[in-house]
Structures are given as C-alpha cells and as structure tokens.
Amino acid sequence: MKKILVATEKPFAPAAVEGIKGVFNKAGYETEMLEKYSDPADLLKAVAEVDGLIIRSDKVTSQVIEAAKKMKIVVRAGAGYDNVDLEAASAKNIVAMNTPGQNSNAVAELAFGMMLYNARNGFNGTSGTELRGKKLGIHAYGNVGKFVAAIAKGFGMEVYAFDPFLKKEQIDKDGVSVLHSVEELYQTCQYISLHIPANDKTKKSINYELLSKLPKGGTLVNTARKEVIHEADLLKMFEARSDFNYLSDLAPDCKEDVLNKYADRAVFSAKKMGAQTAEANINAGVAAATQIVSFFEKGDTTFQVNK
Numbered sequence: 001m002k003k004i005l006v007a008t009e010k011p012f013a014p015a016a017v018e019g020i021k022g023v024f025n026k027a028g029y030e031t032e033m034l035e036k037y038s039d040p041a042d043l044l045k046a047v048a049e050v051d052g053l054i055i056r057s058d059k060v061t062s063q064v065i066e067a068a069k070k071m072k073i074v075v076r077a078g079a080g081y082d083n084v085d086l087e088a089a090s091a092k093n094i095v096a097m098n099t100p101g102q103n104s105n106a107v108a109e110l111a112f113g114m115m116l117y118n119a120r121n122g123f124n125g126t127s128g129t130e131l132r133g134k135k136l137g138i139h140a141y142g143n144v145g146k147f148v149a150a151i152a153k154g155f156g157m158e159v160y161a162f163d164p165f166l167k168k169e170q171i172d173k174d175g176v177s178v179l180h181s182v183e184e185l186y187q188t189c190q191y192i193s194l195h196i197p198a199n200d201k202t203k204k205s206i207n208y209e210l211l212s213k214l215p216k217g218g219t220l221v222n223t224a225r226k227e228v229i230h231e232a233d234l235l236k237m238f239e240a241r242s243d244f245n246y247l248s249d250l251a252p253d254c255k256e257d258v259l260n261k262y263a264d265r266a267v268f269s270a271k272k273m274g275a276q277t278a279e280a281n282i283n284a285g286v287a288a289a290t291q292i293v294s295f296f297e298k299g300d301t302t303f304q305v306n307k
C-alpha cells in the first residue's frame with residue numbers, strides 16, 4: 001500500500017485535509033499527516049518510509065530528499081516551488097510538481113484587501129483614498145496576475161502589465177495594457193502588484209532604482225516572495241519618499257525597522273496567508289493528491305517542474 005505524507009507547517013483547512021484523504025482512500029493509499037511542526041527534524045523522520053509527499057511552503061532540502069528513501073514524488077500544493085531543492089530531487093529521480101493556478105484567486109483577493117486597508121488608513125476612521133481611477137501595474141502576468149487584473153477592473157482601476165515571457169496578445173486579450181519594460185511599469189503605475197517568482201535572476205531585483213520611479217503615492221503590493229525585494233533599498237525608499245507604501249504578505253527581515261519608523265505606510269500579514277482560504281486549500285490540496293495518484297497509476301507527469 002502506498003503511503004503519502006502531507007507535511008504542512010501551516011496546516012490546510014480541515015475540509016481540504018478531508019478532501020485529500022478522500023482521494024487517497026479511494027486509490028487505496030494511506031495518508032499520514034504532519035502538521036504545525038516547528039523542528040525540521042520532524043520532517044526528516046516523517047519522510048523516511050513514504051512513497052510521496054505533499055507540502056506547502058515547507059522546505060524540501062537535500063537532507064529531506066536524502067532521508068526519504070522510498071519517495072518517488074513531491075507535490076508543492078501551490079505555485080512557487082523555490083522551497084524545493086530540485087537538483088537534489090532530480091539526482092534521485094524524484095518527480096517534483098506544483099499545482100499552478102489552484103490558489104491564485106485567494107492570493108489576488110488578499111492583494112486587494114491590503115490595498116483597501118492601506119488606502120483607508122487601516123480603517124481608523126480618517127479620510128482615505130479610493131482605488132477607482134488609479135493605475136495598477138501587474139508585474140508578471142501569470143495565474144495570480146490574471147485574477148488581479150479581473151478584480152482591478154471591478155474596482156474601476158486602469159490596468160497595466162509587464163511580463164517578458166508572454167506575447168502582447170496573451171495579455172491585451174484581457175483588456176490589460178501591455179508595457180514594454182519593467183521601468184515603464186513602475187514609472188506609469190501608482191500601484192504595483194508583484195507576482196514574480198523567487199529565483200537567481202529575481203532575488204533582490206526590486207531595488208531603489210526601480211522603486212524610485214513610482215509616481216506620487218507609489219504603493220508596492222507584494223504577495224509573491226520576500227526574497228525579491230532588496231531590503232536595504234526598501235528602507236532607503238521609505239526614508240527618501242514619505243509618500244511610499246509597502247504592503248506585503250511576506251514581512252521583510254527588516255520588519256521591525258519599517259514598523260518602528262513607517263508603520264502608517266506598511267501593512268504586513270501576521271503569517272503568509274495569501275493562499276489561506278478553505279477554497280484555495282481544497283483546490284490545491286485535492287489537485288496535489290489527484291496528481292500523485294495519477295502519477296503512480298498512469299505515469300502522468302503533467303505539472304512536473306524538474307524535467
């Protein structure tokens with residue numbers, strides 16, 4: 001009998017766990033749960049005898065891969081897989097997958113929650129501003145970016161996007177104006193919603209040079225990854241521009257410095273929560289379980305990210 005471990009330091013909603021177990025029960029697989037663990041050693045121990053693994057932002061390091069003697073597949077229930085050591089997985093012929101698009105709407109909705117909270121001064125009763133008529137720049141037009149565009153239109157925002165990996169027609173079919181450089185995006189839009197992955201090319205790429213191009217009231221919304229921000233430059237930007245706002249689902253390492261000096265211009269979630277909805281958890285969790293069954297039963301490697 002195949003044994004699959006669901007290892008989530010930040011647990012899925014109960015309905016999602018039920019859905020995952022349902023998929024594995026039907027396939028005749030056993031589900032093991034490791035939730036809310038704080039010591040990485042717990043994960044090393046738990047993977048020892050499993051055939052497959054479902055994770056969220058949990059770190060699958062080379063040590064985890066080494067400890068997982070029987071593992072054939074790891075599925076990141078979500079989009080970004082920067083938490084998985086793909087080289088180590090490939091070296092042991094372990095298939096790594098993600099579940100693209102499954103939690104994207106939840107992330108997009110959170111971006112707007114943060115924008116509204118900031119535009120209305122933390123709901124403190126003072127007079128704020130509206131999103132209607134403002135320019136929103138979507139930095140990378142993937143699954144989350146598309147939902148952000150659709151919601152922004154409902155708010156009556158002017159929507160722009162920059163994505164070097166897409167053709168113009170793949171973006172402007174959605175009624176979104178395509179800009180041709182990242183600099184142009186930051187120069188044009190008061191609001192920027194970040195959706196780039198964290199990799200060697202993007203880490204620390206959001207720097208002062210780029211941020212300083214933002215027009216008055218420039219507001220950066222980060223529901224992507226904290227590693228893409230150049231934090232020393234972020235502090236420099238807060239200092240240099242008293243109109244700059246930073247709203248992030250991923251609190252920066254310099255969180256205390258920001259909150260000590262610029263608390264009224266920053267919004268940080270208590271814990272990364274873009275994908276923390278029952279719907280997103282069910283979509284991503286059940287997709288991950290279904291992909292694992294399909295891999296073992298039919299050899300299906302759709303969504304493999306370490307080909």
Ligand code: 3PG
Nearest residue numbers: 056057078079080275276
């Ligand atoms: C993703 O990459 O899918 C999101 O960042 C969600 O991450 P989470 O599953 O840790 O909430």
